[in-house]
Amino acid sequence: MKRILLASASIVAFAGAAAAQNITFGGTAELGFNDEEEDGFFYSADLDVTFTTTLDNGLVASATFTLPIASNNLGNTNIGVDDNFVLAIESEGFGGLFFGDTAFAAETRWDPGFAMASDNFSEQDNETVLRGDGVFGDWEFSVSGIVADADNDRPGTGGSGRDYLDQISLGGAGSFGNFVIDFAYQEESQIASDRVGLDESEEGVYDSANDDFNPNEILAAAVGTTFGGADLKFAVARDLTAETTSYGVLARYPFGPVTLTGSYTFEPDFDEDSWRVQADYASGPVTAKVFYESEVGEEDWGIEAGYALDDLTNIYVGYIDADGAYAGARFGIGSNAYLEASYSEFSDAGPTEFRQGTTLLVGLTF
Known part of the structure; x- marks a missing residue:
């Protein structure tokens, strides 16, 4: 993250005096290969921007948005605000x-x-x-x-x-x-x-x-x-x-x-009820989960496990009966970059949301 502190209220003005303005820049970039979901080589870069200002009455005003810089098109010159624009006024x-x-x-x-x-x-x-x-x-x-x-x-x-x-x-x-x-x-x-x-x-x-x-x-x-x-x-x-x-x-x-979890839902207006049993294991960087469920007659089961040192270095594997299997790993390169290798039979698999197919990529966070 990069931050710029603007001490002059002449740059950003609100109704009422502002103590200080803060502009935060962040972003992500990816370059990789995927043989199914992306159909070959792919790349993307996004710039995340947040404006904040603290008013005299204790309110904090902010605006956040994402600028898609590139997405499989290095010649992109038509940069527009992405679909996560939010204006907010908050008071703790x-x-x-x-x-x-x-x-x-x-x-x-x-x-x-x-x-x-x-x-x-x-x-x-x-x-x-x-x-x-x-x-x-x-x-x-x-x-x-x-x-x-x-x-x-x-x-x-x-x-x-x-x-x-x-x-x-x-x-x-x-x-x-x-x-x-x-x-x-x-x-x-x-x-x-x-x-x-x-x-x-x-x-x-x-x-x-x-x-x-x-x-x-x-x-x-x-x-x-x-x-x-x-x-x-x-x-x-x-x-x-x-x-x-x-x-x-x-x-x-x-x-x-x-942790053991069980639930049962009585559905009098549907043909069948719903239920789920699940066991979770968590110890340090190691996690695991196994579940069996039926949602109004549609049964599913799965088993998942992971080893996560942090967001950039982790390994996840799993099998969901309704979707398929997945396995993948991320290896941190310093504090702001990682290599990823994965295979999944469905999209958004696991905590890191692996792509469907075989994927090799390098990712950057700012």
Whole structure:
């Protein structure tokens, strides 16, 4: 990372006096060969930029974005901002306001830790989002709305004649005595392209390229506690649009370097229930995991292991029955470079997200 401190407020001005501005530059670069996913030699370089300034009232304003410098085209002269631009105003201990490529409120706060067929909250992927976070004692809350979809279509454009935030989302997490409580809600999308009842002028206004966007109205809540050294959790989720409900329980018990986890979800509105058993091992740089699961009748199992000295030097191997096998290693060259050699039968395999196929590459971080 490279940092530049700008002491003069004449360079960057905000409404109100600024104490100091900080510009942080970082980035990554890769050059390598892959015989499947990249179909030969490939290269890429990205520049990550963060602007921050601290205001007199204690607020911190920031802007972050990525500039794709090159991607398999050394003649690239049309440099544009990538899809992770975020504007933020934050106050430590109180929350913040975020605009851009940032997560929805429900997905920010909701994570039951096990599969539920009725809790398919939308997951943000290139949508433009406005989200506010708040902290009140032991509780954290979020609320968000969609400004534009992944194709940059906005509510109110096209034939709909409407101009508002779509699919308002809420989420919260906090503690009450010995109990930890989570809840989340998202409203039904009013202009999703696949929503029933739209007329011809409204159809396709919100045609998201995000496969993880769900137009349905969903409500979920969970409560967890610790008893006898075991972590226990109960959750319920209701898809109000599809009229389905899921009830799930989870138990997790650690002893020494091993942690055993089991969960079961009762799915009365589906043909089969869901369940999962898993054992994790962690000791120093060595990790391992084995699991067996069934999600509404779709069974899967896997075993994975790794040895990681740090982010640049590690070895990971595994087999997932539904996807295939993978094995790969990274070898650090100093503190900012690494060599990688891997083979995988599927994309984004393992913690380092190995490419599908055989890969040899050199990577740099700045």
